[in-house]
Amino acid sequence: MTNPICDFLDNYRDRSQLRLHMPGHKGVGGMGVEGLDITEIEGADVLYNAKGIIRQSMDNATGLFGTQRTLYSTEGSSLSIKAMLYLAMLTRGDKRPLIAAGRNAHKVLMYGCALLDIEIDWLYGDSLLSCNITPDALEEYLRHNDPVAVYITSPDYLGNMADIKGLAEVCHRHGVMLLVDNAHGAYLKFLPASQHPIDxxxxICCDSAHKTLPCLTGAGYLHISRNAPExxxxxxxxxxxxxxxxSPSYLILYSLDRCNSYLDSVLRQRLCDTIPCVEELKQSLFTVGDEPMKLTLDAKKYGYSGVELSExxxxxGIVCEFADPDYLVMMLPPDKEAVISVISALLYIDRRAPIEDTPPALKCLEKAMNPRQAIMSKNEPVSIDKALGRVLGAPSVSCPPxxxxxxxxxxxxxxxxxxxxYYGIDKIRVII
Ligand SMILES: Cc1ncc(COP(=O)(O)O)c(C=O)c1O
Structure with a gap:
């Protein structure tokens, strides 16, 4: 596996020369990474008109993921999701700009649809964070509706995986594209049997490389399937x-380029070695989700909230990914030692009587306007106690999830x- 971006940047850092180009740190400074942090100078290629080192590196990624084309993002899945929506709209012909989306979508879907003037039909599931849309339910929806694309988040934040194969068959039978937010699942390609959405x-799908692969924050992919129109x-x-x-970050591009070697050489074996340990651990715990490398504890069954367990x-000495009143989410690395540390830490936690309460149900709310109209309107913060009857202006939820x-x-x-x-949000932004 070649690493053309890393080679170029390593070489550029080691040359003794005065940089009279951006960035302003001129390649020197106290962080230690400045030497590698350049902009699109001569020889360094142009991210979205790539003909040189970035093109070669993205071609390597394309081969590794087995796609028609894989592009890098230095702005995470947030960028790839907006691009994916735009691409889907190019296929719409004379159809209405409508997307059917699982209701547990990350808020960037709403931003993308607002910017591109796309209507959303929400497909509701069992809870806020999980949305188990079955092929049958989708079939029923598509019999009566004609969206340009269906948008599914899989894996979701808790590690539930949708039946992408079944959903894709239904979509394609109806001539509809399937878009997948695979932000949490870049590594799924490298399982013994790939569970990557493209396979x-x-x-089209997006992966946040930075979420599950050894890449810098912001690294991501946009993948286009071999079966999609050229x-x-x-x-x-x-x-x-x-x-x-x-101004894409070359530090992030460096990490994506280096990651290609990791994907090519070690990840498969590491996943093979670690997954049986994780599966064994999961059998002894109350968990939710079927994503192999995510461990989500059903905290209340242990008599704690997820937040208490996280503390x-x-x-x-173990800092987890996410906790809420119900769940504690851990994103495991493909490393048996880390799994053993988790097991030892869990052994120290005394079990208490289960907590029986459940989250308030997610209900379908009355729609006063579409997300675009709302997001393009002036809004103001109000305390949640004074929000009854007001129209939501901005999502008012932060990451994660x-x-x-x-x-x-x-x-x-x-x-x-x-x-x-219930989720501890006491202020929301409503339309003035
Ligand atoms: C399901 C999901 N989709 C999209 C995103 C956005 O990804 P990124 O942070 O890589 O822009 C996130 C971020 O947490 C996410 O959880």
């Missing part, structure tokens, strides 16, 4: 450019207030 039939590959640079900064883990409790443009009712309170 299961998705047309012109999507031709348009993909424009799609990314529409939303991206014109107990932190006391033992950034799944909107109410959708922008919906009228806040008592059930939404209870849900905001």
């Amino acid at each position: 299961l039939g998705a047309d 012109y999507l590959c031709d348009m993909a640079d424009d799609a990314m450019s529409l939303f991206a900064s014109t 107990l883990m932190t006391e033992q 950034a799944v909107p409790i109410a959708v922008c443009g919906e009228v806040i009712d008592q059930s939404a207030i209870e849900l905001f309170r």
Whole structure:
């Protein structure tokens, strides 16, 4: 595996020369990374018009993921999702700009749809963070509706994986594209049997390389399937450019380039070695989700909230990914030693009587306007106690998991207030 970006940057860092180009640190400074941090100078290629080192590196990634084309993002899945929506709209012909999306989508879906003036039909599931849309339910929806694309988040934040193969078959039977937010699942390609959405039939998907691969924060991919129309590959640079900064981070590109060697050489074996340990551990615990490398504890079954469990883990030197009243989410590395540390930490936690309460139900709210109209309107913060009857202006949820409790443009009712309170949100932004 070649590493053309790393080779170029290593070489550039080691040359003794005065840099009279951007960035302003001129390659020197106290962080220690400045030497590698350049901009699109001569020889360094141009991210979304790549013909040199970036092109070679992205071609390597394309080969590793087995796609028609894989592009790098230095702005995470947030950028790739907007580009993916734009690309889907190019296929729409005379169809209405409508997307059907699982309701547990990350808020960037809403931003992308607002910017591109796309309507969203929400497909509701069992809870806020999980949305188990079955092929049968999708079939029923598509019999009566004609969206341009279906948008599924899989794996979700808790590690639930959708039946992408079944959903893709249904979509394609109806002539509809399947877009997958695979932000949490870049590594799924390298399982003994790939569970990557592109291999299961998705047309386009995004991965946050930084979430599950050894890449810097912000590193991501946009993948286009070999089965998708060729012109999507031709348009993909424009799609990314529409939303991206014109100053991509070369540190992030360096990490993506280096990651290709890791994907090519060690990841498969490490996953093979670690997954049986994780599976064994999961059998002895109350967990949710079927994503192999995510360990999500059903905290209340142990008599704790997820947040309390997270604090107990932190006391033992383990900082988890996410905790809420119900769950504690751990994103495991492909490393048996880390799994053993988790096992030892969990052994220290005393079990208590299970907590029986459940989260307030996620209800379908009245829609006063669409997300675009809402996001383009002036809004103000209000305390959740004073929000009854007001129209949500901004998602008002932060990362993680950034799944909107109410959708922008919906009228806040008592059930939404209870849900905001349950997740500890005491202020939301409503339209003035
Ligand atoms: C499901 C999901 N999709 C998209 C995103 C956005 O990804 P990124 O942070 O790589 O931009 C996130 C971030 O947490 C996410 O959890």
